[in-house]
Amino acid sequence: MFWINFKYTLKALFHNKSLLFWTYAFPIILGMLFNLAFQDLEKKEARSTYDIAIVQNEAWQDASFYQEAMKELSSGDDPLFHIEYTSKKEANRLLKEKNVIGYLELQEEDFDVFVTSNGMEETILQYVADELTSTKDMIVDVSIKEVDKEIKKGNYNIQAERIEKKVREILDTEVNLQDVSLDNMSYTNIEYYTLIAMACLYGGTISIYIMNGISADISSKGKRFSVTPIKKGVLILSSLCAGFLTQIIGIGALLAFMLFMGNANFGDSIGNIILLSMAGSLAGLSLGIFVSSVVKMNKGNKDGLLIGISMLCSFFSGMMGMTMKYIIDTNLPILNKINPAAMITDGFYALYYYHNNERFTFDLISLLVFSAILLTISLIKERRVSYDSL
Amino acid sequence: MNNCIEVKDLVKEYKELRAIDHLSFEVKEGEIFGLLGPNGSGKSTTMNCLLSLLKYQEGQIKIFGQEMKPSAYELKRRIGVVFQDVAVFEELTVYENIDYFCGLYIKDKETRKQYVQDALDLVALNDYVKFVPKKLSGGLLRRLNIACGIAHKPDLIFLDEPTVAVDPQSRNNILDGILTLNKQGAAIVYTTHYMEEVEIICDRIMILDKGKIIAQGTKEELKNLVTMDEKVTVELDKDLPQEILAQIQSWEMVHNLSMRDKILEVQFKQGNYHLSKLVIFLKEKHIPYHKIYSELPTLNDVFLELTGKELRD
Numbered sequence: 082m083f084w085i086n087f088k089y090t091l092k093a094l095f096h097n098k099s100l101l102f103w104t105y106a107f108p109i110i111l112g113m114l115f116n117l118a119f120q121d122l123e124k125k126e127a128r129s130t131y132d133i134a135i136v137q138n139e140a141w142q143d144a145s146f147y148q149e150a151m152k153e154l155s156s157g158d159d160p161l162f163h164i165e166y167t168s169k170k171e172a173n174r175l176l177k178e179k180n181v182i183g184y185l186e187l188q189e190e191d192f193d194v195f196v197t198s199n200g201m202e203e204t205i206l207q208y209v210a211d212e213l214t215s216t217k218d219m220i221v222d223v224s225i226k227e228v229d230k231e232i233k234k235g236n237y238n239i240q241a242e243r244i245e246k247k248v249r250e251i252l253d254t255e256v257n258l259q260d261v262s263l264d265n266m267s268y269t270n271i272e273y274y275t276l277i278a279m280a281c282l283y284g285g286t287i288s289i290y291i292m293n294g295i296s297a298d299i300s301s302k303g304k305r306f307s308v309t310p311i312k313k314g315v316l317i318l319s320s321l322c323a324g325f326l327t328q329i330i331g332i333g334a335l336l337a338f339m340l341f342m343g344n345a346n347f348g349d350s351i352g353n354i355i356l357l358s359m360a361g362s363l364a365g366l367s368l369g370i371f372v373s374s375v376v377k378m379n380k381g382n383k384d385g386l387l388i389g390i391s392m393l394c395s396f397f398s399g400m401m402g403m404t405m406k407y408i409i410d411t412n413l414p415i416l417n418k419i420n421p422a423a424m425i426t427d428g429f430y431a432l433y434y435y436h437n438n439e440r441f442t443f444d445l446i447s448l449l450v451f452s453a454i455l456l457t458i459s460l461i462k463e464r465r466v467s468y469d470s471l
Numbered sequence: 472m473n474n475c476i477e478v479k480d481l482v483k484e485y486k487e488l489r490a491i492d493h494l495s496f497e498v499k500e501g502e503i504f505g506l507l508g509p510n511g512s513g514k515s516t517t518m519n520c521l522l523s524l525l526k527y528q529e530g531q532i533k534i535f536g537q538e539m540k541p542s543a544y545e546l547k548r549r550i551g552v553v554f555q556d557v558a559v560f561e562e563l564t565v566y567e568n569i570d571y572f573c574g575l576y577i578k579d580k581e582t583r584k585q586y587v588q589d590a591l592d593l594v595a596l597n598d599y600v601k602f603v604p605k606k607l608s609g610g611l612l613r614r615l616n617i618a619c620g621i622a623h624k625p626d627l628i629f630l631d632e633p634t635v636a637v638d639p640q641s642r643n644n645i646l647d648g649i650l651t652l653n654k655q656g657a658a659i660v661y662t663t664h665y666m667e668e669v670e671i672i673c674d675r676i677m678i679l680d681k682g683k684i685i686a687q688g689t690k691e692e693l694k695n696l697v698t699m700d701e702k703v704t705v706e707l708d709k710d711l712p713q714e715i716l717a718q719i720q721s722w723e724m725v726h727n728l729s730m731r732d733k734i735l736e737v738q739f740k741q742g743n744y745h746l747s748k749l750v751i752f753l754k755e756k757h758i759p760y761h762k763i764y765s766e767l768p769t770l771n772d773v774f775l776e777l778t779g780k781e782l783r784d
């Protein structure tokens with residue numbers, strides 16, 4: 082019963098033209114538009130060096146780690162920053178006259194970031210400052226742990242060399258600050274990340290189609306399913322599998338488009354991207370099932386609601402510029418912690434920007450947990466229902 | 472014979488409206504049970520309660536001796552339902568639709584193939600297996616809807632107005648099909664507001680109006696409920712004057728009479744020679760007529776007498 086339902090649901094999905102348009106064609110069309118819109122921008126702005134200033138106060142003089150890091154970021158063939166080391170007053174003046182995109186001032190352990198607008202460049206500065214702070218925290222953390230370990234071993238004669246070596250190892254493997262090259266963070270790629278996230282959430286329309294077909298209060302087909310001996314949960318899960326396959330093929334097509342026609346540069350992480358897209362698709366489908374089973378509305382409105390939610394989630398996750406994601410990450414982090422689109426884009430940032438496998442795994446798991454929670458609620462709600470009215 | 476459905480004191484209320492009001496009835500194994508009633512009388516509501524699709528306020532429903540509830544999967548396996556609205560996948564062909572729904576009951580592939588074929592034969596859709604629903608006429612679509620509901624060879628079949636808006640050919644096919652299914656052993660609950668159909672195929676009939684049972688029994692039993700025994704219709708040149716009508720009305724065996732559009736209808740109580748008495752009377756009064764004929768009472772007359780209104784819209 083599981084398989085026959087799977088088979089025919091799949092068949093029905095592949096014969097439903099409007100559904101295929103929204104889940105297959107629409108994201109690709111959007112991708113083409115993005116590609117057109119950003120190609121020019123990219124030629125002009127890619128690989129540029131940003132002018133910034135750093136306030137030379139006492140804290141800065143003592144922060145050898147930050148000094149090192151900034152030196153790395155502002156040297157080489159293609160440096161990220163061109164840095165002006167000045168007084169606070171001067172930095173302010175430079176910013177006002179737009180000679181720099183922003184400046185950093187170290188207060189005790191953390192950077193304050195001063196910018197005048199919230200564009201792409203400013204966001205990069207913010208990210209770098211955050212990144213430096215957290216990296217430093219991590220190093221301090223590691224050092225303390227190493228010292229602790231030595232002490233616990235009874236070794237009070239702490240070997241500074243060994244600790245330094247350990248820290249270097251960690252720095253090399255986990256934090257590739259030298260690698261904050263923005264190859265994978267081009268406008269196009271960033272838009273593509275959110276586009277993939279959006280396409281994943283759009284898969285929810287597949288779920289709504291499925292749920293409409295099997296809910297007795299929505300369609301007469303649903304009545305028919307409700308009088309068969311197949312359990313509602315089995316029915317939903319088997320249809321969900323068919324929806325998942327349909328969705329994954331669509332996302333595959335989207336990725337292929339981006340890679341082969343859309344100038345995307347995903348580097349060598351394609352396996353991880355596929356993994357992330359699969360988890361994202363599951364989250365999108367689960368969201369659709371959840372909306373379907375929890376919200377009492379007619380068919381058309383449910384689709385509208387889902388598309389609205391998808392758009393909003395994509396927007397918060399950085400579809401209209403990653404500044405939005407940054408603003409939410411700093412001011413209302415909870416929102417993007419439960420936003421599946423943000424989990425997906427954050428997964429991409431983890432892969433390409435932070436080079437942080439743990440963060441990537443966390444995003445992946447978040448998506449699975451998100452799906453599991455929504456599915457569980459929906460399944461409980463759909464179990465053995467009779468209706469008040471049909 | 473055992474009962475396959477037992478309903479006791481069923482009450483179903485929608486927000487304001489009491490759609491089903493203390494309904495009790497039984498359906499016996501192997502019979503065709505007619506649920507007859509005008510639009511809005513509560514036929515579909517009754518059916519949906521029996522199937523546990525609808526919650527109800529009061530009452531007990533047993534099917535094959537067991538309590539019917541949403542999780543009664545073993546019972547559901549033995550039931551087939553044809554809903555009032557067509558319920559098929561637009562994206563799938565005739566064959567696929569039947570195979571899909573049959574497959575939710577029947578696992579074995581070979582058996583299923585045979586069952587789907589039997590269903591196609593029953594509704595005579597063999598020439599259309601590759602068609603999608605959109606390409607089918609209304610009558611054929613209804614037949615597909617039926618095939619999807621009964622392909623798994625259930626022991627108990629519910630049909631909710633399966634012949635509404637169908638051409639006569641499809642209608643005959645559908646009624647024949649239902650009789651065939653019944654001969655193969657299935658009990659059938661047949662819902663309709665066409666009394667002619669009920670008279671043709673049903674063993675026992677329950678008449679519903681506004682959620683209440685008006686009468687139930689075999690059609691002979693139902694017809695015994697009415698005082699009228701014979702209806703004589705006369706087609707005349709012109710309407711008869713009031714005094715003549717009054718004379719006829721005063722005969723002891725006349726139950727009721729009506730004169731409309733040059734047609735006289737006289738309902739007689741039990742007795743003999745009604746027709747000849749009327750013919751002799753008309754001759755004596757020198758009243759010419761074109762046609763005169765006698766009919767036995769129909770279920771419509773039963774309904775009319777019990778509720779004071781016509782069954783048809």
Ligand SMILES: Nc1ncnc2c1ncn2[C@@H]1O[C@H](COP(=O)(O)OP(=O)(O)OP(=O)(O)O)[C@@H](O)[C@H]1O
Pocket residue numbers: 470471485486488490508509510511512513514515516517555664
């Ligand atoms: N979902 C609902 N909410 C409120 N009232 C309803 C609902 N469904 C049906 N009714 C009312 O309940 C009564 C019985 O309706 P039902 O559909 O059972 O009648 P029916 O005999 O099947 O009629 P028809 O021949 O038109 O199919 C009607 O008065 C109808 O208006």
Ligand SMILES: [Mg+2]
Pocket residue numbers: 514515516555631632
């Ligand atoms: Mg009805």
